[in-house]
Amino acid sequence: MQVADIVVVAVYVFMIYCSILWLTLFFKNRKRIFSEPRPKKLHSITFLLPAYNEEKKISECLEKILSLNYPKEKLKVIVIDDGSTDNTVKMARKYKDVKVLKQKHAGKAAALNHGLKHVTTELVACMDADSFPDANYLYKLVGLFQKREVAAATPAIKVVNVDSWIRKIQWMEYLFQIFLRKLFSIFECEYVVPGPGGIYRTSVVREIGGWDGSSLTEDMEITFRLRDRGYRLANSIDAYTYTNAPKSFMGLWNQRIRWYRGYLENVRRYSHMIGNLKYGNFGFFILPANFFWIFCLGFLLFSSLYNSIRDIVNYFIAWNYMNYLIIPPEIEVSVLWLSSFSFFHVFFLFLGLFSICLSISLSKERIGLMKKFDRYLLFLFIYPILISLWWVVAAFCEVLRVSKKW
Amino acid sequence: MVKRKISLEIYIIAGIITISVLIAGVYFGLFLSGEKVKFLESELARVRISGDDATLQFVLLNFFPNESCSILEERFYEIQMKTAKLGSKVEEYERTEKIKAPEFYELKKAYTIILLNYWYYAKKLKEECNQTFLTILYFYSNVYCPDCPKQGAALGYIKEKYREKAMIFSLDFDLGKELGSVKLLRLGYNVTIVPTLVVDDERYEGLVTADELEKIFYSKLAIG
Numbered sequence: 070m071q072v073a074d075i076v077v078v079a080v081y082v083f084m085i086y087c088s089i090l091w092l093t094l095f096f097k098n099r100k101r102i103f104s105e106p107r108p109k110k111l112h113s114i115t116f117l118l119p120a121y122n123e124e125k126k127i128s129e130c131l132e133k134i135l136s137l138n139y140p141k142e143k144l145k146v147i148v149i150d151d152g153s154t155d156n157t158v159k160m161a162r163k164y165k166d167v168k169v170l171k172q173k174h175a176g177k178a179a180a181l182n183h184g185l186k187h188v189t190t191e192l193v194a195c196m197d198a199d200s201f202p203d204a205n206y207l208y209k210l211v212g213l214f215q216k217r218e219v220a221a222a223t224p225a226i227k228v229v230n231v232d233s234w235i236r237k238i239q240w241m242e243y244l245f246q247i248f249l250r251k252l253f254s255i256f257e258c259e260y261v262v263p264g265p266g267g268i269y270r271t272s273v274v275r276e277i278g279g280w281d282g283s284s285l286t287e288d289m290e291i292t293f294r295l296r297d298r299g300y301r302l303a304n305s306i307d308a309y310t311y312t313n314a315p316k317s318f319m320g321l322w323n324q325r326i327r328w329y330r331g332y333l334e335n336v337r338r339y340s341h342m343i344g345n346l347k348y349g350n351f352g353f354f355i356l357p358a359n360f361f362w363i364f365c366l367g368f369l370l371f372s373s374l375y376n377s378i379r380d381i382v383n384y385f386i387a388w389n390y391m392n393y394l395i396i397p398p399e400i401e402v403s404v405l406w407l408s409s410f411s412f413f414h415v416f417f418l419f420l421g422l423f424s425i426c427l428s429i430s431l432s433k434e435r436i437g438l439m440k441k442f443d444r445y446l447l448f449l450f451i452y453p454i455l456i457s458l459w460w461v462v463a464a465f466c467e468v469l470r471v472s473k474k475w
Numbered sequence: 476m477v478k479r480k481i482s483l484e485i486y487i488i489a490g491i492i493t494i495s496v497l498i499a500g501v502y503f504g505l506f507l508s509g510e511k512v513k514f515l516e517s518e519l520a521r522v523r524i525s526g527d528d529a530t531l532q533f534v535l536l537n538f539f540p541n542e543s544c545s546i547l548e549e550r551f552y553e554i555q556m557k558t559a560k561l562g563s564k565v566e567e568y569e570r571t572e573k574i575k576a577p578e579f580y581e582l583k584k585a586y587t588i589i590l591l592n593y594w595y596y597a598k599k600l601k602e603e604c605n606q607t608f609l610t611i612l613y614f615y616s617n618v619y620c621p622d623c624p625k626q627g628a629a630l631g632y633i634k635e636k637y638r639e640k641a642m643i644f645s646l647d648f649d650l651g652k653e654l655g656s657v658k659l660l661r662l663g664y665n666v667t668i669v670p671t672l673v674v675d676d677e678r679y680e681g682l683v684t685a686d687e688l689e690k691i692f693y694s695k696l697a698i699g
Contacts, residue, residue, distance in 0.1 A: 074573050082497050089496075090489035097485070256482060346481060353481050387628035392685045394632050404514050405564060409504035409573040416496060 073372065080365045081413040087358065088420040091252050095427070098255050102431065105305050108212035113190035114268070115145040119180035123198035124156040126313065131164050133201035138208060141166075147187055149180040157198075177264075178282035185271075185279055193271045195288070200226075200265035200312035209308035210268050220273040220300035221292070222308075223250055223259060224266040225432065229311040234447060235321050238455070239314040241425070241448040247306060248428035254304035258351040260332070261289040262302065266310035273300060284338075286331025293339045296351055306431060322459070329463035332359075337467075363460050370457035421449075508576040511568060515582055518561050519589070525554045526589050529596055536603060544604035551600060552639040558593055559634075561586065562645055569617060584654060587646065591656055594644040601675075607696055608640045612673040614666050616648045622682040626670040629685040637692060 095102075116134050120127055127148070134146055145168070148161040152174030161169050172183055181195065192214065196202070202224075210222045225247040228240045253259040262269070267288065274280075277294055284290035292302070315321040336343070336356060345352040425448075429436050438445070532547050565586055568579065597610045613630060615623045633641050648669050651658040660666070664673050672679040674691055683691075 078497075078500075082493060085496055086489055086493040089492045090485060093489050093492070094482075094485055256485075350481050354486070383624065387624055390625040390628035390685060391632040394635060396631065396635050404507070404510050405568070407507055408571075409507060410500075411507070412500040412503040413496075416500070 076368065077372070077410065078413065080368055081410070081417060083361055084365055085413070085417055085420065087362070088417070088424065091249070092420070092424070094252050094256060101255065102251060102306055105209055106212040106215055108208065109215065111140060111143055112192045112211055112214060113143040113145070114139075114192040114194055114207065114211070115147060115184075115188045115190045115271075116194045116196050117181055117184040117188070118146065118148045118196050118198055119151055119177045119184070120148055120153060120157050120161070120198040121151040121174070122153045122155045122157060124153075124160050126199045127157055127160050128163070130196065130198050130201045131161065131167055133204075134196065135164065135166060136204065137202060137206070138204045143190075144207075145188075145190060147184045149184045151175065151177070151180045176282055178280035178284070178287040181287070182279040182282075185274065188271055191271055192268055193274060194266065194268045195262075195264055196310075197265045197312065200310055202266055203309035203311070206266065206308040206310060209305040210303075213303035213305065214268075214270060216301070216303070218299075218301045219303045220270050220295050221262045221302050222268045223254065223262055223302060223304045224268075224308040224310045225250070225304075225306050226263055226265060226310050226312055227432070228314045230313055231444075233316050234443075235316060235318055236314055237444040238447045238452050239321070241444055242452060243312075243314070244432045244434060245425065245428045247432045248424070251304050251306040251431075253355075254302065256350045256354075257301065258349070258355040259302045259304065260292055260296075260335075260351065260355065261286070262292050263310075264288045265312045266308075284331065285327055285334055289328075289331055290335050290338070293335045293342075296348060297339060297342065307433065325455075325459040326463050326466065329460055330467050333463060333467040363464055366457035367461045367464070370454070370461060504574055505576070508572060508574050509578065511572070512576045512578045512582055515561070515565060515568065515586075516578075518564070519582065519586055522554075522558050522561055522586075523589055525550075525557070526592055529554065530592070533596060533599060540603075544600075547600055548604060548606060551597070552642075555593060555597070555642055555644075558590060559643065559645070562590065566645070583647070584650065587650055587654060588656065590644055590646065591660070594642075597642045597644075608642055609637075609675050609692060609695055611641065611643045612660070612664075613643060613645045614648045614661075614669055614671045614673075615645060616669040618649060620669045623670050626672075626682055629683065629688060632685040633688050633692070636689075640692070640696060 118127075118130065118134075123130075131146065131148070134144075137144065146164075146166060147168045147170060148158075149170045149172065150158050150161070151172060158169060158171065161167055168187065170183060170187065172180065185193065192211070206224055210224060213219055213222045226243055227247070228236055228243050231237055231240045250259065273295070274291075277291075277298060280287045281290050281294075295302070315324050336359075342348045342352040343356040425445075426436065529547070529551070536544070536547075565583055569575070569583070572579075594610060594612060597608075600606055601608065601610070611630070611633075613626065615626070627645075630643050630645075634643055646657065646660075648657075648661070648666070648671075651661045664671075664676075664678050666673070666678065668680055670682060672683055675695065679691075
């Protein structure tokens with residue numbers, strides 16, 4: 070037993086604790102998962118659509134918004150063109166019900182704040198031009214604003230056009246996030262209102278000063294700020310928004326480094342909330358726990374890498390001393406194959422598989438093992454490596470204060 | 476500012492379940508460790524029976540000198556191979572197992588004694604039955620021996636190349652503290668460092684590469 074072994078056990082125990090915590094929360098609240106209050110009054114709502122060179126996607130997005138299942142007179146749409154150099158403005162102007170604002174290229178937060186100035190409705194929704202809502206999404210979310218303290222509501226996001234292997238991994242990840250986001254909402258510790266489809270109470274957004282352009286992730290930053298002022302968020306597990314997730318490896322890489330650096334930047338900015346009971350489960354549990362998670366991911370990544378490299382190097386050294394003779398190994402399966410940690414590995418794997426099945430069913434998708442076989446394999450084997458890598462790189466960049474270009 | 480409540484109940488329930496899982500995991504690890512030793516013990520029992528049989532044959536050698544040799548030489552290499560395989564499993568357990576069951580150390584001693592018996596018989600077989608093979612007694616250590624994995628690899632090469640002509644017996648140097656037989660061999664052959672090879676009573680200190688071993692085989696057995 071060495072120090073490294075004890076750390077491995079501690080890492081697994083922590084990961085198992087978190088998984089059991091979420092599953093316990095789920096089982097205690099399983100009747101509440103799908104219940105949203107029916108909206109007694111339908112609030113008026115404006116969609117803010119910041120767009121930068123989205124001539125191809127913006128039409129589909131606008132059409133879907135305009136055909137939402139919601140009274141037309143209570144629905145407004147504003148497109149904020151962030152200095153596009155293509156035909157984005159031309160495509161947007163084809164729709165008479167859409168107001169188009171133009172500005173010099175200044176970023177998403179500036180575009181949203183610009184649009185906010187023209188909002189006259191009680192609620193304001195954000196939408197990315199490469200995403201679009203489901204027809205019933207508004208009905209599901211609007212009722213959540215009946216509680217005065219609710220300042221923002223989060224939808225359930227799914228990946229559409231699942232073609233490349235990158236999108237296949239994200240498909241499963243987003244379904245898992247739908248489940249986790251609902252649990253976070255019950256636990257009152259969500260830390261981001263997603264860009265595609267997040268809805269805010271206009272008066273609150275104005276009161277706290279709109280979006281912050283100095284942040285890498287303005288949607289996360291505004292959520293932290295709302296939490297700092299004691300506002301609540303709410304979620305509907307079946308208010309669907311569909312997004313065209315990054316298609317290429319580098320596209321996804323850049324997105325995730327930005328997201329996770331943004332998280333760390335926001336945590337640094339709002340560090341007074343870490344471990345602070347005043348901020349409920351968000352401050353007391355999620356913020357500290359995420360630090361441990363980043364450590365766990367980094368530790369597992371580096372220890373696996375180190376062990377693999379060391380084993381390969383030792384194997385080659387031994388092979389050299391054998392004058393490169395190849396001896397076919399005799400494989401004998403016996404109890405000697407299991408390791409002392411096998412119990413923890415298997416248990417954690419079991420929890421993971423169970424959670425995956427649960428997420429798929431709660432997202433109203435079919436498991437379809439035959440057809441979607443590759444998606445599950447990619448998610449089980451490639452995703453853990455990627456997520457550890459992204460967090461480790463993001464943490465390094467933040468700590469070393471690498472310049473932010475995104 | 477509304478003070479948010481924390482869900483103490485959920486933390487505690489999850490904590491209790493996790494502690495139960497931890498205890499179950501540790502118990503399972505200990506149980507598994509014991510089961511592995513039991514498995515090694517059952518393999519050792521099989522090897523021991525062959526050993527007792529060989530002992531008896533050496534005694535009978537005095538009565539039937541002509542018959543015994545042919546029978547002995549037939550089975551001897553096979554027995555030695557089985558013992559060596561068990562030996563590598565024992566070494567692997569010692570190297571990789573995180574929590575070693577206490578019974579393991581007794582098993583290791585029992586195995587080492589059987590191994591040394593075979594080494595002795597191999598030497599006797601060579602004398603009394605005129606055999607052409609080399610006995611190699613290899614002293615290693617798990618405490619600090621960076622050359623030992625390399626020595627093991629080189630010996631693996633020799634075993635593959637020379638087959639019945641190379642009888643290799645791997646022995647833990649540190650058992651000299653607990654087993655008198657090992658201490659005797661250490662003193663008798665003046666073994667002070669690891670790795671050390673004793674090839675047919677001739678001592679070679681330090682790492683002996685595959686090429687050097689081939690030279691030794693060539694010179695001692697007059698074969699290439």
